[in-house]
Amino acid sequence: MTLLPHSGVSLIFTGIICATLSQEPNLVHIVQGTIAAAAIINEFIAVLVAKKGFELAGEMNA
Incomplete structure (x- = not known):
């Protein structure tokens, strides 16, 4: 769930780039x-x- 804002920001920047390249x-x-x-x-x-990183760090019981 914490990764969703990251992709949202990239999609917003995509809109800005596309508006700039509209020609x-x-x-x-x-x-x-x-x-x-x-x-x-x-x-x-x-x-x-x-997930693998959390398992290797011992933060999850897998």
């Missing part, structure tokens, strides 16, 4: 797709890595 629609689609995909992938990988 180049092809670039806008590339940027939107790339950052959205990266945010989704990050949400899955970061959760697993954080």
Whole structure:
């Protein structure tokens, strides 16, 4: 749950970048797709890595 604001910030910055690049629609689609995909992938990988880190630190009983 703590990672959700992180991806929200990246998506807000995506909107700002796309507004700046609005004269180049092809670039806008590339940027939107790339950052959205990266945010989704990050949400899955970061959760697993954080869980493993907590297990290695002895903070969880796994």
